Amino acid sequence: MKTRKLGNSDLKITPIGFGAWAIGGSGWEFGWGEQDDKQSVAAIHRALELGINWIDTAAVYGMGHSEKVVASALRTWRGPRPYVFTKCGLRWDEQGYVHRSLNPASIRQECEDSLRRLNVDVIDLYQIHWPTDELEDGWNAMARLQKEGKVRWIGVSNFNVKEM
Template sequence: MKTKQLGNSDLFITRVGFGSWAIGGAGWQYGWGRQNDDESVAAIHRALELGVNWIDTAAVYGIGHSEEIVSRALATWSGARPYVFTKCGLRWDAKGRTRRDLTAASIRQECEDSLRRLKVDTIDLYQIHWPVDDPKRIEEGWSMMAQLQREGKVRWIGVSNFDVAQMKHAQAIAPITSLQPRYSLVHPEIEAEILPFCRRNGIGTIVYSPMASGLLTGAMTRERIARLPDDDWRKHDDDFTEPMLSAHLALVEWLRFVGQRHGCSPGAAAVAWTLRHPAVTAAIAGARRPEQVEDVVAAADLQLTPTDLYEIETIAELAG
């Protein structure tokens, strides 16, 4: 599988990485319901077998459970070790409700906890999960990230969900290796300012939810949404409910048509659309079962034609 250099780092990553938000399961406010841990491990192994060389996780996914599953998968994997990316800055209470915390002490503790759960000596890419409104707290948090890098606890540091002003503020303290923003046909908002800024400044971009949290996979239907457990955050999200749902499902049918031209799924076409942007280094694609991995990984080598892009973007504009 082809690789691309991530920002200012020495990491050359595959165009698609394994996302482990969903495999964290339930127990917190953005959980995906109960998951089968054995299937999750098998999904990670299948992605690695197909050539994926990085896994993205976060401390908050499943309140630490996702990192533990990633560790379990690595312990039982006999091939080359993939890069492991994780995130900090979201803390939780006993009920799984999250809050943002970029204090230096909190970030250091989160780093130590992630190293323990992942059972690694160094985190390859450590990212602030969400910014806060207070610039001084961003400065404090990013300064600690740079300190952790100097100490060798993390190799490279990045941010997630930051806007341009917040990235500029962080850059004044230490270089940003990467940004992890939401990006899909359903949510293309970062195209206006954020992606051009990253490209101009040599900041790698690894986009999350390129299939809109499963909405664009081709497997999501009204009936399936209705059957989602109450502890799956998507059941009540605006994208998965009317009036937006009908427009999004119409877009999926057009993605299905484009995918058929290339022998791939609608989800693979959706991921490939994000990868066509020159500022995007790679896309995070989640899977909970091994059979879900094949189609998604196919997106890494899928070259959409100008006709494909015109048709997809025209329908997406109408759907929006």
Template sequence: MEFVDIAGASLAVSRIGLGTWSIGGWMWGGSDEAEAIGAIHEAMDRGVNLIDTAPVYGFGHAEEIVGKALKQGGRRERAVIATKAGLEWKDGRPFRNARRERILKEIDDSLRRLQTDVIDIYQVHWPDPETPTAETAGVMAELYRAGKIRAVGVSNFSPEQMEEFSAVAPLHTVQPPYNLFERGAERDILPYAKRKGLTAFAYGAICRGLLSGQITRDTQFSGDDLRNRDPKFQPDRRPQYIAAVERLARFAREAYGKEVIHLALRWALDRGDNIVALWGARKRGQLAPIDGVMGWRLDAGAMAEIDRIIEETVTSPVGPEFMAPP
């Protein structure tokens, strides 16, 4: 496993992190708790120490599962927990609330669910346009000074919002959506993170399973699975993305003897030495490819070939904007 130091925080995190939205079940067609705990243990057994979660993932369920999993076998001491604040929910629907009183309530709830006395990396989940940034950053700075959190992060923030935030509070990490198909972060967020010495947690590194190689043109998604409304999975666009994955898979096998999921994760890591790829999994078997991501790199020629394949196959690309909460 490769690791990266988070500047100013005395934390070293694995360059693959386990994302736990699907473990929480909500918007992923449900989840089995025993399987989810097994997935967390499997990730750590394969060298992953970063577990990224949030209260809104299953409305507390994901954090509870993470807490139970890390309680077993002394795993909490080896794990770096990254969770979030700033979303509230009512009647099964999330909305933004990053006010001081909300975050103060959220951190105590998260500490209880996670069964820990400190959160390693505490992130504002989404910017809240109805709350002054100084108010949100101010309470995060308070928690940092009080020792309740070891590092401060933001998720889905623009460089302008990060600049305003960091005028009030220390800032260590940023979390944008980023993968082979969704590259908007390259325009501004990733260059800003590099300049400022921030570690970037790239979420959706396998694009909600598209880059796993396991999804076909006919794959059906059950229940409330968010892919039922993701434009990339609809009949007019899914064939384009599947065609791209098929060609990328051939390239990975012929050039490196790897699978497309290895290629996708390696691509994310090789876009910058400050990037961590977050990989969502809820079953042990889904984590078997981790070892195949380490020990090799993509050169400039491979990067160019990947770009060419995507340009030729995905003719009407879309991003992850549909996921933003009101």
């Protein structure tokens, strides 16, 4: 499959990737219903066999479950490691209530949690999931994570030009 450069990064990505929202399952209000993790891993493997080279997930998908399923797929995949993209800025409480937060301490904790769930040493693209008033603080926190080598590239998701 052909690749193209992603923005100003050094990432050369396929035009199609694997979106892992649905594999998070039904563990949250925006879930897609019950999913079979073995089938989800098989779907990721098949997409990789067909030539995609990146997987997009988010901490909030299934309250971390999607990232764990992606980790399982990466662990059992025998080909080249795909790029792993995930997102931050949506936190949840014990009751599963989701709220937006780009507080620097929250961003750092989310990153550490995502690295652990994904079982990777570095996140290839770390994105702010949704706009919030704390954008500058959140962006600065992500830039620090990038300097520390926890994430390779940082970006935004679900933003329009005016919100940036």
